[in-house]
Amino acid sequence: MTDLLAQRYAPVHGSGSAERVAEDSVETPRVGDRFATHAVTNQVPPLDGYDPVACDPGFADALAREGAGDALPRLTELGRTVVGSAEGREHARLANENEPVLRTHDRYGNRIDEVDFHPSWHWLMERSVGAGAHAAPWAPDAGPGAHVARAGAFYLMSELEQGHCCPIAMTYAAVPALRHDAGLAARYEPGLHSLTYRPGLVEPSTKDGLLAGMSMTEKQGGSDVRVGTTVAKPAGDGSYHLVGHKWFTSAPMCDLFLTLAQAPGGLTCFVLPRVLPDGSRNPIRIQRLKDKLGNRSNASSEIEYQDALGWRLGDEGRGVRTIIDMVSSTRLDCVLGSAALMRIALSEAAHHVAHRSAFGARLADQPLMRQVVAELGAEVEASTRLAFRLAGAADRGERALLRLALPTSKYLVCKRTSTVIAEAAECLGGNGYVEDSGLPRYYREAPLNSIWEGSGNVNALDALRAMARSPESVDALLAEVDAARGESSLFDAAAGALREELAAPDERRARRLAELAGVCLQGSLLLRQAPAEVAEVFLAARLGADGPWRTAGTHTASPSATAAVLTRVTPRN
Helix, strand or coil: CHHHHHHHCCCCCCCCCCCCCCHHHCCCCCCCCCCCCCCCCCCCCCCCCCCCCCCCHHHHHHHHHCCCHHHHHHHHHHHHHHHCCHHHHHHHHHHHHCCCEEEEECCCCCEEEEEECCHHHHHHHHHHHHCCCCCHHHCCCCCCCHHHHHHHHHHHHHHHCCCCHHHHHHHHHHHHHHCCCHHHHHHHHHHHHCCCCCCCCCCHHHCCCCCEEEECCCCCCCCCHHHCCCEEEECCCCEEEEEEEEEEEECCCCCEEEEEEEECCEEEEEEEECECCCCCECCEEEEEECCCCCCCCCCEEEEEEEEEEEEEECCCCCHHHHHHHHHHHHHHHHHHHHHHHHHHHHHHHHHHHHHCEECCEEHHHCHHHHHHHHHHHHHHHHHHHHHHHHHHHHHHCCHHHHHHHHHHHHHHHHHHHHHHHHHHHHHCHHHHHCHHHCHHHHHHHCCHHHHCCCCHHHHHHHHHHHHHHCCHHHHHHHHHHHCCCCCCHHHHHHHHHHHHHHHCCCHHHHHHHHHHHHHHHHHHHHHHHCCHHHHHHHHHHHCCCCCCCCCCCCCCCCHHHHHHHHHHHCCCC
């Protein structure tokens, strides 16, 4: 800067004068040359326009194996035109930077209890509903594999943006509970199946598209829903009046909600519409919106029922039994969503190292970086294949397997998400810590699925309950694991350790059991379904003789296996 000023105000040659040279008597420097501080080089091009299915062959293969191969062309189109598009990625960013706003009253002082969402939220919702990521597989004309195809759409849209997937998941999960009352199911299911997204609070029967939410936990109980204090009193006409509060109600602009309350016969499940049959607002008061770590695009609220009107689902006193299938569905979506979140973080990391150079070589050509990204790739594929195996089990009604495999898979996959995303962010260096990269948003999102629908302890203990109450679930899980016995000594040793845990369950070791079960399920699927190189990297990283759960990149898989996995997971655009 001093040199430039000296040039600008230099004395006129030969005059000996200290007068400043008039500004118009010299050539004005061009910003492009004299004031340039640097040229932008060695920066990674945007990931915009990539094909998320092309770089995720494990997803495509799992989809076909579980009976939804016919859906692959339309899911590929969804991935290409929505999930991987610059437009879709920008809507995901905007929906999170422009958070929902609660309006308790209108301008005249009337209580309205509405939440305003940014237009990008509605754009995302419209795409997910249109793709059938919500309750579409419950429709009467849905054929075999419909739940797996729906899982595929949910997985892809979760890669794009997780917050809006909350009401999508709840709508999917609500249908089994609604079917405890044929009349209520007939009233609401057509709108829940619809591929039309129709926001706004009006009487449900007048809408051609509905969304359902859930409102279960209270201040004093959390996951222990049996201690709820909300009271439901029969009105005498089949309906009930509910008074009480709920501590966590996400997506409060849904058209109807499933909730638990204490009826005369005990804890009972009810459905409450936001707008009553006469067109009036049901007195469900939104007290405030939660200030959450992540999931910022989605409104999560505290509500109060002030004599709200609801209709019973199932028998009085059987509320937990009524919602059990709903819980299984939401847990499945937690596994799918976490696998998807790891997958987009992996895509960002693999894309970055493919285009960035340091110390004289491209990052993707440097041995240690290759170790790291390949290990992330193997773990993500293991999680994805496991998620779709569970979706296939749900589609085919394999209840015994799901009873034990689902809580243990949720425990493992959702817990690993934070670690995987942290490693992916590190692949970007300092750029991965900057909001523009997207990785900080993924990282804030990562713990959510491990906490919601039962935290780690809740799911680990649920696995013990499944073993005690449904012994056939142990046989089903071991049959799935044993299908790969004899393929790897590392895997066989882990399967043997799992058998020991299953034979002597101990609450203090419940997490160890859940972890072992999840890893063995993943290993079995990779050994049977994935290329040998993927299984080699995964088993070396997770079941190596010198101990599992090490930091990424410490595995001892062969260079050829590492290279194959890296090529397999790198986006191409």
